[in-house]
Amino acid sequence: MPANLPPQYYEAEKLYRQAKTPAEKIEALETMLAIMPKHKGTEHLRAELRERIARLTREAERQAGGASRTRLYEVTREGAGQVVLVGLPNVGKSRLAVALTGAPLKVADYPFTTRLPQPAMLTIENVPVQLVDTPPIVPGNVPPWLRALVRGADVILLVVDLAGDPLAEWETLVSTLDAMHILLRNPRHGDDAPAPPGQVARPAVLAATRHDLVVGREELELLELAVAERAPVVPVSAETGEGIPPLQHLLLDALAIIRVYSKPPGRPADLERPFVLRRGATVSDLAELVHRQVRENLKYAVVWGRSGKFAGQRVGPRHVLEDGDIVELVT
Numbered sequence: 216m217p218a219n220l221p222p223q224y225y226e227a228e229k230l231y232r233q234a235k236t237p238a239e240k241i242e243a244l245e246t247m248l249a250i251m252p253k254h255k256g257t258e259h260l261r262a263e264l265r266e267r268i269a270r271l272t273r274e275a276e277r278q279a280g281g282a283s284r285t286r287l288y289e290v291t292r293e294g295a296g297q298v299v300l301v302g303l304p305n306v307g308k309s310r311l312a313v314a315l316t317g318a319p320l321k322v323a324d325y326p327f328t329t330r331l332p333q334p335a336m337l338t339i340e341n342v343p344v345q346l347v348d349t350p351p352i353v354p355g356n357v358p359p360w361l362r363a364l365v366r367g368a369d370v371i372l373l374v375v376d377l378a379g380d381p382l383a384e385w386e387t388l389v390s391t392l393d394a395m396h397i398l399l400r401n402p403r404h405g406d407d408a409p410a411p412p413g414q415v416a417r418p419a420v421l422a423a424t425r426h427d428l429v430v431g432r433e434e435l436e437l438l439e440l441a442v443a444e445r446a447p448v449v450p451v452s453a454e455t456g457e458g459i460p461p462l463q464h465l466l467l468d469a470l471a472i473i474r475v476y477s478k479p480p481g482r483p484a485d486l487e488r489p490f491v492l493r494r495g496a497t498v499s500d501l502a503e504l505v506h507r508q509v510r511e512n513l514k515y516a517v518v519w520g521r522s523g524k525f526a527g528q529r530v531g532p533r534h535v536l537e538d539g540d541i542v543e544l545v546t
């Protein structure tokens with residue numbers, strides 16, 4: 216064993232020895248590999264780690280059986296929308312994810328703690344949202360699975376360290392996402408023009424972490440100027456909890472969803488459990504979500520809320536709904 220490995224390596228090695236599942240083992244090995252300095256003296260060890268990772272991956276997939284192979288790098292979508300974190304190493308992504316969701320994700324003061332995508336659920340108002348913590352972006356070296364995850368997200372939550380060099384980080388992130396053919400859009404600008412061919416447009420929100428460590432406003436104001444076109448900026452602190460509620464509301468807004476409550480005839484609507492639809496959805500879309508047969512047999516609907524001209528307005532299937540509407544579907 217070469218003597219010049221950083222102490223974090225031995226931390227990760229300890230996690231590896233304690234790991235129970237192949238996924239945990241692979242994650243620890245990936246961390247060891249990321250931490251290990253790349254030079255001739257470590258070449259042999261790095262090759263050995265990679266071989267061990269490959270073997271464990273095959274084993275994990277075999278255990279899971281043919282049809283349902285474990286896909287360690289794939290995230291099963293849950294909830295009404297998916298938000299994916301994107302940032303450079305050690306900027307506070309995982310800690311922000313913990314502050315947002317309360318899930319026990321890994322946080323540490325050395326880079327590359329997070330090696331696999333780690334999904335966690337959060338509830339914003341009454342909407343379940345999936346937040347995915349990710350390994351850091353390394354410009355020019357984004358693995359295909361991470362690229363696919365970010366491209367497929369409903370909202371990209373960019374993270375920069377306000378106590379570091381946030382402007383330089385922002386520039387690195389934008390150019391890296393550019394190279395991934397991802398176009399960032401500020402959800403507050405309401406621009407839904409289709410993206411150019413081969414590109415995807417994604418609503419983005421930028422969280423500037425470690426605000427507790429920054430005294431002046433200058434850095435933040437410069438960042439806001441540079442970012443405004445592509446994303447709204449929210450200063451946050453996982454330390455004090457500052458900025459977490461506004462960030463949650465921005466994420467909900469960026470998801471472009473509406474909550475609609477279905478009301479059975481003669482009874483009140485269940486306001487705890489909304490039907491979640493895309494902005495622009497119609498009465499017919501709601502009926503489809505309730506039940507295919509409801510849509511097929513729909514005669515008309517009665518609407519209370521923002522989309523109606525008055526409370527209890529009778530509307531047809533093509534009527535566009537708004538957030539918070541209560542709807543009685545009449546078949």
Ligand SMILES: Nc1nc2c(ncn2[C@@H]2O[C@H](COP(=O)(O)OP(=O)(O)O)[C@@H](O)[C@H]2O)c(=O)[nH]1
Pocket residue numbers: 302303304305306307308309310311321322323324325326327328329351424425426427428451452453454455
């Ligand atoms: N003071 C302060 N420290 C933070 C904040 N957010 C993260 N950190 C620290 O920054 C380090 C890196 O955090 P982590 O979430 O693991 O970064 P990641 O690599 O981007 O996931 C840890 O030591 C955190 O405790 C914050 O808002 N304020």
Ligand SMILES: [Mg+2]
Pocket residue numbers: 308309310321322328329348349
């Ligand atoms: Mg992390």
